Amino acid sequence: MPAVISLKNVTKTFPGTRRSAATTAVDDVSVDVEKGSIVGMIGYSGAGKSTLVRLLNGLEQPSSGTVEVLGVDVGSASEGTLRGLRGRVGMIFQQFNLFGSRTVRANVEYPLKVAGWSRQERTRRVDELLDFVGIADKAGQYPRRLSGGQKQRVGIARAIATDPEILLADEATSALDPQTTAEVLDLLRQINRRLGITIVVITHQISIVHELCDQVVVMENGRVVDSGDAYRVFAHPRATLTRRFVEAVTQGVPAGETLTALERGGGELLSIDISDVTSEDVGEILHRHRARHAVVHGGITEVLGRQIGTLTYRVHTDRDALERIIDEIGERTEIRHLTAAAGAGTAATDAGNDPTATQEVAS
Incomplete structure (x- = not known):
C-alpha cells in the first residue's frame, strides 16, 4: 500500500533561552505510514510523540528532513495549502477539546460549517455521525452533562465529520477508565475497517497499541528505537524500551x-x-x-x-x-x-x- 505519511530524517530542535539550552525533541526520525493501517507511536513522556503530531498537522515545521502528508511537503507548504491539508486530517484529543457552550450536535457540526457545507447537508451528516458513534440520544445535551467516554465519542464524531483520510489520536484514551477505553478502541477499529481511514495513535499505554495497532513505532528521547509489524516488535523486541513495555504486561x-x-x-x-x-x-x-x-x-x-x-x-x-x-x-x-x-x-x-x-x- 502507498504511504500516506512519510518522514525522512526529520529533526525538530527548539532554540534555547537564557535559562535553558536548545532541545532536540525529534531526532533523525524516518517513518512511513501505509494507507489504511493503524499505527501506534508509543513512548514515555519526553519521547517526542507530541512534537511529532504537531509536525504531521503542520503546527510545527521540521528543523531538517522532510515531512510529507498525503503528498504535501508540510515543511515548505503555504498556509493556504496547510489549511486544506488539515481538512483531510482529523484530530482526537486527550482532553476532548469540546465547546462547552455548544450542544453535542453543534460541536459535531462545527467543522462542517467551517468547510462550507449547507444546512441540509450538515443536518444529515451530523445525524449519521451521532448514530455511528452511539450517542444519537445526546444530540441536544451540553458536554458538562456527558461522561468522559461520551465526550470522546463526540470528539471522534467531530474528527471524522469531513471524511478525513487520516485520523490522529493523541493520547485519546488516557483520561478514560478501562471499560470506556475498550469501547473507544472498538469504535476506532470500526472507523478503520468500515471507513478505510488511516489512524495514527500517539500513546504511552502498551495496552492500547497491542489491542489496536498493526504497526508500531517505539520512541525514546526523540529517536525511533524499534518499529515494524506489531507482533514482531513485541514478540521479538530489538530495544530495551520495547522489552520494558512488554514486561509491564507479561x-x-x-x-x-x-x-x-x-x-x-x-x-x-x-x-x-x-x-x-x-x-x-x-x-x-x-x-x-x-x-x-x-x-x-x-x-x-x-x-x-x-x-x-x-x-x-x-x-x-x-x-x-x-x-x-x-x-x-x-x-x-x-x-x-x-x-x-x-x-x-x-x-x-x-x-x-x-x-x-x-x-x-x-x-
Whole structure:
C-alpha cells in the first residue's frame, strides 16, 4: 500500500533561552505510514510523540528532513495549502477539546460549517455521525452533562465529520477508565475497517497499541528505537524500551526475591517465551511427557490475535523427561531452566546438566 505519511530524517530542535539550552525533541526520525493501517507511536513522556503530531498537522515545521502528508511537503507548504491539508486530517484529543457552550450536535457540526457545507447537508451528516458513534440520544445535551467516554465519542464524531483520510489520536484514551477505553478502541477499529481511514495513535499505554495497532513505532528521547509489524516488535523486541513495555504486561522472567520464593515450592522452574509457541502448545508437550506442572509466574497478552509473553512453569518429573521437554521446547522458542544462580540476576539453560551454562536475563 502507498504511504500516506512519510518522514525522512526529520529533526525538530527548539532554540534555547537564557535559562535553558536548545532541545532536540525529534531526532533523525524516518517513518512511513501505509494507507489504511493503524499505527501506534508509543513512548514515555519526553519521547517526542507530541512534537511529532504537531509536525504531521503542520503546527510545527521540521528543523531538517522532510515531512510529507498525503503528498504535501508540510515543511515548505503555504498556509493556504496547510489549511486544506488539515481538512483531510482529523484530530482526537486527550482532553476532548469540546465547546462547552455548544450542544453535542453543534460541536459535531462545527467543522462542517467551517468547510462550507449547507444546512441540509450538515443536518444529515451530523445525524449519521451521532448514530455511528452511539450517542444519537445526546444530540441536544451540553458536554458538562456527558461522561468522559461520551465526550470522546463526540470528539471522534467531530474528527471524522469531513471524511478525513487520516485520523490522529493523541493520547485519546488516557483520561478514560478501562471499560470506556475498550469501547473507544472498538469504535476506532470500526472507523478503520468500515471507513478505510488511516489512524495514527500517539500513546504511552502498551495496552492500547497491542489491542489496536498493526504497526508500531517505539520512541525514546526523540529517536525511533524499534518499529515494524506489531507482533514482531513485541514478540521479538530489538530495544530495551520495547522489552520494558512488554514486561509491564507479561511480568517477564522471575529474578531476585521473586525467584527465591518460587524455588521454595520445589520442582523444576522452566521459564518459556510464548511467541513462536502458544501456552496450549507448551501444555500439550508437558502432558505428553507426563510431567505434572503449573504456571507460577508471568503472563501473556494478544497482539493481532496471537499470544506473546513469558510463562514460568513449576514442573515435577524425572531428569530424563525434563531434558526431553527442554530440548523439544527449545527447538521452537527460548526456554530457561532457572537455578539458584538466577536469584542473583541470571538464568541457566539446561545444557547437558551443566549448572555453569548460564546466560543473562534481559532486564
